[in-house]
Amino acid sequence: MRLAKFLAHAGVASRRHAEQLIAGGRVAIAGQVVRDPARDVPDNATDVTVDRGVVKLPSKAAASVVYLLNKPAGVVSTASDPGGNPTVVGLIGAPMRLYPVGRLDVDSTGLILLTNDGDLAYRLTHPSFEVEKTYQVQVAHPPVRGQTLKLLAEGIELEDGRTAPARVRRLAPDRIELTIHEGRKRQIKRMCEAVGHPVVALERVRLGPLRLGDLPSGAARRLTTREISLLRKAGRRHLARPREQAPGPAGPGFR
Numbered sequence: 001m002r003l004a005k006f007l008a009h010a011g012v013a014s015r016r017h018a019e020q021l022i023a024g025g026r027v028a029i030a031g032q033v034v035r036d037p038a039r040d041v042p043d044n045a046t047d048v049t050v051d052r053g054v055v056k057l058p059s060k061a062a063a064s065v066v067y068l069l070n071k072p073a074g075v076v077s078t079a080s081d082p083g084g085n086p087t088v089v090g091l092i093g094a095p096m097r098l099y100p101v102g103r104l105d106v107d108s109t110g111l112i113l114l115t116n117d118g119d120l121a122y123r124l125t126h127p128s129f130e131v132e133k134t135y136q137v138q139v140a141h142p143p144v145r146g147q148t149l150k151l152l153a154e155g156i157e158l159e160d161g162r163t164a165p166a167r168v169r170r171l172a173p174d175r176i177e178l179t180i181h182e183g184r185k186r187q188i189k190r191m192c193e194a195v196g197h198p199v200v201a202l203e204r205v206r207l208g209p210l211r212l213g214d215l216p217s218g219a220a221r222r223l224t225t226r227e228i229s230l231l232r233k234a235g236r237r238h239l240a241r242p243r244e245q246a247p248g249p250a251g252p253g254f255r
Contacts, residue, residue: 029045074106111212132208136202137175144170152168179206
């Protein structure tokens, strides 16, 4: 098994973050720092360490655990924070080691998943799987006009390239809903700012087949086996070019 995959299966981090840990010199095998994420590691290895802490694979019988959290503003999407801010992992308080699937900015709210399953986290976050994410966004300088919706739907030219086509609809003069399948840093905020409507509040309401629903802010629930199975099937390799949706009625407010 490759080292990055070993760390992900052990619940240390997502596979992408595990590669960053390895590149940063924080992973060692038998006391020797290893910087190659493709280094082969036996399943029963007992000499792999991260920051000098021993890492082992869970038993084969260990089940995948996934929690859905409604992240409040002011909470960081990490397992720990040097600044002492509350974390999404801390809100869960689960007995097993969990890590967040992707992230939301500290001032953003809504649906975020936490899991011990590295393969599942990889599927949900890697761009090649194109797992859709839906956000409800309150913006400045209303109203958001039809031409602006069209620009967002067709793709916006950002400093790191043009965004993929999105689905967009207007919920109110100052509120829109955006569905994307990319995962660029601060993508929604940068898209909205580029069309002259800086984000005032942002809430993720859907990830793949899962919806936030009426889960209270700060609350979490453990996903069922069926929901986890649906997540494993989420996404696809190719996304058909979506068409702009017609403006809809006002949606729910932001927490």
